[in-house]
Amino acid sequence: MKKILSAALSLLVLFSLMAVLGPPAVSAKPLSGYNVLILKNVDAWNSPAVEDTLTDMGVPYDVMTSTELQNKTAQGLIDAYDMIIVVSDQPQSFYDQIGPQMGKLEEYVRAGKVLEIHAANWGWNGGLWTTPLPRNVTIVRSYSSYDYVIANNTTLYSSYASHGYFVGLPADAEIITVQAPTGSPDYGKPSTAIYTLGNGRVFVTGLTIEYSVARRGPEWKAFYTEMVMNNLGYSQTAPAPEMPIQRGINVMLFNFYYYTQYHRNLERYNALYEEAFAGGMDNETLGLATIQNDTAADYYANASQYGPVVANFPRIYIFIDLRKAALHQKQAVKILEEAMADR
Structure with a gap:
């Protein structure tokens, strides 16, 4: 009961401070002001977890297949979307069509946007990446039931928390998770990272995001929600004065x-x-x-x-x-x- 009262008092103080201080000099775009493109031909592991997460966050999104992407130019993507998410576990036809379009996606990132690649293939739909990821990063097949989150010293568990780790990551990459197959982190097997490309960022993960967010504990949903927020924050969109404060918490x-x-x-x-x-x-x-x-x-x-x-x-x-x-x-x-x- 004391904890509940303490939390309520803290929030009361928070709202009081905001009322006294008033709106800040520079206002930021609310989550509802971003637009995300999801690339997939089918649901990964029969789970629309990415769409569900964005919906819960209030982030608008479009869904497009690898064939439909062929009709889009890099500039069209730059003008329309703050971030593009490539979903895990796709059929081979998806990867065969995405490979030749990586140059277009890289141009999109260089313009200051974010590309979030869920690279966990070897899944139910049988597809495999046929081309390197941006900056010649590749994923190596490696199954682990435990992956270690470096920032907060926690471990994510799933029947397979990740399907691989990355090699060839650039020196400026920030490692977010590493595989921990024995329960102890293996820092030589980074399973999630983010790195620069031009003015933008590339986020890569071998975690089974779609499977585990849908079927495992709430820590997976919390982790992925935080990653999406983090990635959207890197999208270079100038703050707009007089933008209304985001509703919601x-x-x-x-x-x-x-x-x-x-x-x-x-x-x-x-x-x-x-x-x-x-x-x-x-x-x-x-x-x-x-x-x-x-x-x-x-x-x-x-x-x-x-x-x-x-x-x-x-x-x-x-x-x-x-x-x-x-x-x-x-x-x-x-x-x-x-x-x-x-x-």
Whole structure:
């Protein structure tokens, strides 16, 4: 009961702050203002999980087959869509037709858009990728029931959580998940990553997103929802002044959560650092913790560029930076806690 009252009080404070601060100087596009294209010929593992997730988030989308894509130009895609999602587990005819069109999709990304590729083939529909992914990335067949989420030290489980890992990822790739077939993460087998291409981003995953979101626990839905929000945030669309605040709480709750996590861990970090320094903690450990703390502060500063953070909770534009600020601050605390526990 105390937790419920505390949460209610926190939200009351949040809404009060927003009312006092008023709208921010720069407003961001709501989720309903984005447009996504889903490429598939059939449902992956008989599951429309991608469409269901976007519907729940309030993100508009179109669905197109590989044949229909042949009638579209790169510029037409750039003008119409913020992100394109290639669905997992397609028949061979899909991959045979997508392969020759990868140049068009890469041109789309270079213009500042996002291409989200679900590369888990070897599925029920029998198809296999016949061409490399953008920047010559390829997926290697490898089944794992467990995949490790690096950012928050959690594990995703499914009968097969992933069907493969990636090789040839560029140096600037951010690794999001790795396979963990024995329960321990294998950092040599990245199963989800995001990397740049021109002015845009390519998100690749070997996770069985469609199967597991539909048939496994809520952690899969939460993970994929967060990935979609993250990817949409990378789409280069200039913020439009006077845009109305998004109705609904999807983005607000995520931003509120990371905001509170950042500040709680910052307070914890400051107390731990003072204690560790006074206790003679070695400079190497203090330095590692300081790097994480400073990185978190940089991300939080980025989230503040549109005005007061609390006034921007309904905006997707602050999500990426606020999330990374919270995760790096958590890591700073973890470094100090583990070092102090070993003494």
